[in-house]
Every structure is written in structure tokens, then in C-alpha cells.
Amino acid sequence: MSKKRRNNGRAKKNRGHDRFVRCINCGRVVPKDKAVKRYTVRNMVDASSLRDLKENSAFAVLVVPKFYTKLEYCISCAIHARVVKVRSAKDRRNRDPPARAPRPKDDDRKKAPVQTAPPAAAAVA
Ligand SMILES: [Zn+2]
Numbered sequence: 524m525s526k527k528r529r530n531n532g533r534a535k536k537n538r539g540h541d542r543f544v545r546c547i548n549c550g551r552v553v554p555k556d557k558a559v560k561r562y563t564v565r566n567m568v569d570a571s572s573l574r575d576l577k578e579n580s581a582f583a584v585l586v587v588p589k590f591y592t593k594l595e596y597c598i599s600c601a602i603h604a605r606v607v608k609v610r611s612a613k614d615r616r617n618r619d620p621p622a623r624a625p626r627p628k629d630d631d632r633k634k635a636p637v638q639t640a641p642p643a644a645a646a647v648a
Contacts, residue, residue, distance in 0.1 A: 546595065549599070561606060562591075563590075
């Protein structure tokens, strides 16, 4: 019989059972190897509040704590929340990791204006 996925949508190999986790969205019990897992690191305050904090801080360097969260979704919620997408039968054969969008780091954002300014000034002069 044809198979939709050769791993049956799971990452369980040579094991009869894997422990269960709860979906963070709906609470569904889902095997840990099947759950869609995302590790997110977010700032505790949003960008505009962070700017206010930095402007009014007595310290030169303000380190705002971050949230480190492990998100575990059931398949239904992962699809619904677009954490993962449905792929056609042909595309499901593609086992490459999804292309990652380049994400500027905090350091890069600070450096960027400094790096771009001198060439622009030189071009004008
Ligand atoms: Zn769910």
C-alpha cells in the first residue's frame, strides 16, 4: 500500500513508544516525536517600549531579559497557525530543511548605519 510519508509523520525510529506532550494551543495529547516543536527567544518588552527604557535608563548598557519558550504544537494547530505548511505529494519528497530568511542581528543593525555612511559621504564629496 502506498504511504503518504515514509516516517508516518513521526520521528520515531527503533522505539515502540515516545512520551506524550500537550499541544500549547489546544491541549491535545501528541507524541513528542510527532509534535511540531519551535524554540522561541523573544524580548520581554516590545521595540518601542525598549527604546523608552533605554532612553530613561541610568545605565549605559541596558540588558532586557528575554523569554525562552519551547512551543510544542499538535499537527492540526501547527497547520492552522502556519508553523508548517501542507505540501503536495511531490514536494513532500523534498527532505531539505526550509530556506531560512536572513535575520539581522542586533549588532548588525547598530553597525549598518555606520558602515553605509562613509561610502555615501565619499560619493557625494
Ligand atoms: Zn493543538
